[in-house]
Amino acid sequence: MAIIDARTLPDASRIEADLIIIGGGMAGIALAKELAGGPLRVTILESGGLEIDADNQALYAGFGMQRAPGNPDRPFDDYPVQSRVRALGGSGMVWGGKCAPLDPADFAERPWIPYSGWPVTRAQMQPYYDRACDLLEIPRFPLDRPRPSGPERQPLALDPADGFFPAPREFSRFSGGVDKTAFDAFRTQFAEVPNIAVYLHANVTRIRREGLEIVGLDIACLNDHRHTAQAARYVLAVGGIENARLLLASDNLGNGHDLVGRFFQGHVTYSNDGDDQNEGTAIAISRATPMDLYAPDKGRTAHCVIGAGLPAQTRMKTGNFTATLFRVRASEPQTPVAADTVTISKTVARLARQGDGQLLGYFAMAEHFPNPDSRVTLDSDQKDALGMPRVRLTWAYGDKDYVDLERSVAGLADALGASGEGRLCWSLERSKLLGACSASRHHMGTTRMHADPAKGVVDPDLRLHEARNLYVTGSSVFPTSGIANPTLTLLALTIRLADHLKQETVR
Incomplete structure (x- = not known):
């Protein structure tokens, strides 16, 4: 149908459809693409416009705090607004395009990790991962992880019994930060299909319920226009923080068991620079052969990180862990050569210039475990320009998060040494981990999926x-x-949801 600016509609307009998608980010767009050309009249309500706008971004402003045992609290008020984009395409506007599926271990119930286990397996998700890869025009990720090949891309000869493996990463061009022309087509052309409509600047401020039925939506625009919307079915897709915010602001919708907003999980990277007196995070590789598989010479190149599979996690009683390697050019020690480089280790640069071997920088990532005290809540005393309560994010870690991080680093160091492939330096003190970490724009867990209503906000079908x-x-x-x-993964889950919605329509 069209892309329509909701601010231009007559005040108090009523929008009707068979299915309304709240949110025009990557998930909302993927769902609309899957339903395009079908029998359903589908409408997307997107709160932003076609470009990033300061007034729209200000609606995300809130309050944040990171907390971890033995570390001073870290104020994080900038994070709620800086880690998201309120525009058609969502954070895809600035996403780097990096793609990888979750590991089989991530879906498994691991007794040593409280609240672990998905109601779907990695194998069951495989066809949806395949379709998500096709959508993003990247190679598919086989379930059996074929070994990389080629003289320039040989994996480290780590003992399979240790459980560390090369975990592949691919890059999509569909990102506003990578190929704006391609991404603009990705996020707009689907709306040309007759059964699709997209409304911009349409901020849903309330989901109205009567009994077990959602009966309508309240919409507000920054020009003071107010509208309503009604459909037979609705899909909420406004992000890992905003999904919880809107449910909580809608009379605690879905929060009968006090789970909405809890279990916030994020991704951070850990690394540090060194100097002549103090070592930084670095890996000394024994082999002289190229390490292009792990540390390609150019950014945004398909590569592998070192991952800890289920055998490693079971043996160490830890969660998931990866080490991402990157090169340091001796002539340009301050120039990162990998897209995800957080810091360049001065130690690595210094040793590389001295010709002391093949040295690489690395940053570590460890799974942030589900924690009910890590949560999104509302500040009823602080409102945005539309009258919505602002969010308060408490990003909390427990003792196990840091114990497992250190245990995983030690496990990788042991595996490198036992194989003769290298040595690892880890120079971060536990009491300084929170201050040293760098946060990603990944917001997870606040409306968790579980078959039991007492343990999850949505069921395995995402209802x-x-x-x-x-x-x-x-x-x-x-x-x-x-x-x-x-x-x-969120695209794969959304494609799976699309199939469910189509089946419901047939019935």
């Missing part, structure tokens, strides 16, 4: 336990966070 006709999609439904960038 809200407390409403018959409201679904939630995106990374907020993840029970556990894994390590992989969440985009591919």
Whole structure:
């Protein structure tokens, strides 16, 4: 149909459709693409416009705090607004395009990790991962992880019994930060299909419920126009923080068991620089052969990180863990050569210039475990320009998060040494981990998926336990966070949801 600016509609307009998708980010767009050309009249309500705008971004402003045992609290008020984009395409506007599926271990119930286990397996998700890869025009990720080949891309000869493996990463061009022309087509052309309509600047401020039925939506525009919307079914897809915010602001919708907003999980990277007196995070590789598989010479190149599979996690009683390697050019020690480089280790640069061997920098990532005290809440005393309560994010870690991080680093160091492949330096003190970490724009877990309404906000079909006709999609439904960038998984879950909605229509 069209892309329509809701601010231009007559005040108090009524929008009607068979299915309304709240949110025009990557999940909302993927769902509309799957339903394009079908029998359903589908409408997307997107709160932003076609470009990033300061007034729209200000609606995300809130309050944040990171907390961890033995570390001073870290104020994080900038994070709620800086880690998201309120525009058609969502955070895909600035996403780097990195893609990877979650590992089989991430879906498994691991007795040593409280609240772990998904109601779907990695094998059951495989066809949806394949379709998500096709959508993003990247190679598919086989379930059996074929070994890389080629003289320039030989994996480290780590003992399979140790459980560390090369975990592949691919890059999509469909990102506003990578190929804006391609991404603009990705996020707009689907709306040309007759059964699709997209409304911009349409901020849903309330989901209205009567009994177990959602009966309508309240919409507000920054020009003071107010509208309503009604459909037979609704899908909430406004992100890992905003999904919880809107449910809580709608009379605690879905929160009968006090779970909405809890279990917030995020991804951070850990690394540090060194100097002549103090070592930084670095890996000394024994082999002289190229390490292009792990540390390609150019950024945004398909590569592998070192992952800890289920055998490693079971043996160490830890969660997921990865080490991402990157090169340091001796002539340009301050120039990162990998897209995800957080810091360049001065130690690595210094030793590389001295010709002391093949040295690489690395940053570590460890699974942020589900924690009910890590949560999104509302500040009823602080409102945005539309009258919505602002969010308060308490990003909390427990003792196990840091114990497992250190245990995983030690396990990788042992595996490198036992294989003769190298040595690892880890120079971060536990009491300084919170201050040293760098946060990603990944918000997960706040409307977690579980078959039991007492343990999850949505069921395995992503339907809200407390409403018959409201679904939630995106990374907020993840029970556990894994390590992989969440985009591919949230798209796979959304494609799976599309199939469910189509089947409901047939019935």
